[in-house]
Amino acid sequence: MNNIETTAEGAGQLHSTILVIGGGAAGMAAAIAARRSAKGSGQPCSINIIERNARPGAKIRISGGGKCNVTHQGTPAELLEQGFLRRNEARFLRHALYSFSNSDLLELLRSRGVETEDRPDGKVFPVSGDAATVARAFEELLRDSKVQPHYSSRVRSVERRGELFVVTTADKVFTADSLILATGGVSYSKTGTTGDGLAIARSLGHTITKPSAALAPLFTIKPPPASLSGLALRGISLVAIAGGKSVERRGDLLFTHRGFSGPAALSLSRDVAELMGASGTCALFADLFAQQSSAELESELLRQARKSGTQMVRKFLQSCPIAPQKGSFGVALNGTIPTALVPFIMRYAGLENDVTWSGLAREKRQSLLSTLKRFPLGSVRDVPLDQGEISAGGVSLSEVNPKTLCSRVVPHLFLCGELLDYAGEIGGFNLQAAFSTGWVAGESC
Numbered sequence: 001m002n003n004i005e006t007t008a009e010g011a012g013q014l015h016s017t018i019l020v021i022g023g024g025a026a027g028m029a030a031a032i033a034a035r036r037s038a039k040g041s042g043q044p045c046s047i048n049i050i051e052r053n054a055r056p057g058a059k060i061r062i063s064g065g066g067k068c069n070v071t072h073q074g075t076p077a078e079l080l081e082q083g084f085l086r087r088n089e090a091r092f093l094r095h096a097l098y099s100f101s102n103s104d105l106l107e108l109l110r111s112r113g114v115e116t117e118d119r120p121d122g123k124v125f126p127v128s129g130d131a132a133t134v135a136r137a138f139e140e141l142l143r144d145s146k147v148q149p150h151y152s153s154r155v156r157s158v159e160r161r162g163e164l165f166v167v168t169t170a171d172k173v174f175t176a177d178s179l180i181l182a183t184g185g186v187s188y189s190k191t192g193t194t195g196d197g198l199a200i201a202r203s204l205g206h207t208i209t210k211p212s213a214a215l216a217p218l219f220t221i222k223p224p225p226a227s228l229s230g231l232a233l234r235g236i237s238l239v240a241i242a243g244g245k246s247v248e249r250r251g252d253l254l255f256t257h258r259g260f261s262g263p264a265a266l267s268l269s270r271d272v273a274e275l276m277g278a279s280g281t282c283a284l285f286a287d288l289f290a291q292q293s294s295a296e297l298e299s300e301l302l303r304q305a306r307k308s309g310t311q312m313v314r315k316f317l318q319s320c321p322i323a324p325q326k327g328s329f330g331v332a333l334n335g336t337i338p339t340a341l342v343p344f345i346m347r348y349a350g351l352e353n354d355v356t357w358s359g360l361a362r363e364k365r366q367s368l369l370s371t372l373k374r375f376p377l378g379s380v381r382d383v384p385l386d387q388g389e390i391s392a393g394g395v396s397l398s399e400v401n402p403k404t405l406c407s408r409v410v411p412h413l414f415l416c417g418e419l420l421d422y423a424g425e426i427g428g429f430n431l432q433a434a435f436s437t438g439w440v441a442g443e444s445c
């Protein structure tokens, strides 16, 4: 394909009908869909893609711990419900997720020999257990779609000149009739996502919601004791409180040497970052018996005290189930309070280590009850933006048509993927959203 045009000045400019900036999930899907759509229309169409890394799909390759949780099983409605907790974001993504669904994505992968398997928790992974197979499949699809790649090329600026977009890299100038911006979010900046696309969208007139952390670990002012690092709690409710506001998420929690991670912490991190932004700090608590109300747990403790007066309270805590065996971690967890945590609970509740149920005064039982329902985990120091699997914030959704992903501000500009102001949960929802919005953007332009 030769799409070099020579300007009057003689400088080489590469003209494309469609130019995609960003070779991640969204950008690759957009370029492939654009080619399929152009073929259908019978119109000549040159498609170029610019990616600053030497190869596309850097984030796909590291996703899911290198195994790539490529999507989630279920209907599009179920994906929207489970994966996108903020209603306006789910509403925005609805059309894209129905237009290019998880089944469409899996069929596309299958067409390149990538078989997938569903996990019991609904996550979908390639059978190969290797994220690179997904990235390679998309690279091949790009090649077969005769999309002209420009790798190791970082876009510096984009201007709208008359009917054309003029896109400048370090050593080239590109022009295009339509432009698809798919430059991702701002976390894991070493993968190439340093927010260039947000600056470009702003320079073209778009409103940007300030990026903030999401699906990120929570670092506490006082890290958990070293003896608890690596410990996991199943099915608890993690609560964050600041400035009279409280947010909460149910799931498994992992103690780390700097604070907390695991599904509950990652999922809550976006809300925590927002609370931190407003109040400067944020206190964390765990409801260790999230499945029971305070009244139910109180009855349970009372029953235990009557039934097993000679049992040591700490023995009960070590063996009493707090959650079903099925959890959201890949590692084996048991659904009880880990033995290493029990002394901390006893101490916080003001209980002697060897106290038995019959030796437990009523007020001590009350103290144990409130500790179990509200175990303090410390105050958050930081929710590191760069360590999030994604970033929240981005191009304001109200300025993008959800049916076409076309900008409402700049004609012939399309925006897709994590660059947009939505954030999905862990479980394959973010890659699916990037593929779906990318696909729709490519088809529409």
Ligand SMILES: Cc1cc2nc3c(=O)[nH]c(=O)nc-3n(C[C@H](O)[C@H](O)[C@H](O)COP(=O)(O)OP(=O)(O)OC[C@H]3O[C@@H](n4cnc5c(N)ncnc54)[C@H](O)[C@@H]3O)c2cc1C
Residues within 6 Å of the ligand: 021, 022, 023, 024, 025, 026, 027, 050, 051, 052, 053, 056, 057, 058, 059, 060, 062, 063, 064, 065, 068, 069, 070, 071, 153, 154, 155, 156, 182, 183, 184, 185, 187, 188, 191, 192, 193, 194, 195, 196, 197, 388, 389, 390, 416, 417, 418, 419, 427, 428, 429, 430, 431, 432, 434
């Ligand atoms: C460690 C980690 C694990 C993850 N695991 C999962 C998972 O298992 N499942 C899931 O669903 N999601 C996962 N995610 C999230 C998911 O990978 C992203 O949401 C998704 O890849 C976003 O796709 P995108 O195409 O919008 O952006 P990206 O994949 O980030 O692609 C944007 C591309 O644009 C390029 N670019 C940026 N600026 C320029 C420029 N100026 N010029 C040229 N190119 C530019 C970048 O180099 C990048 O390649 C994970 C993320 C991380 C960081």
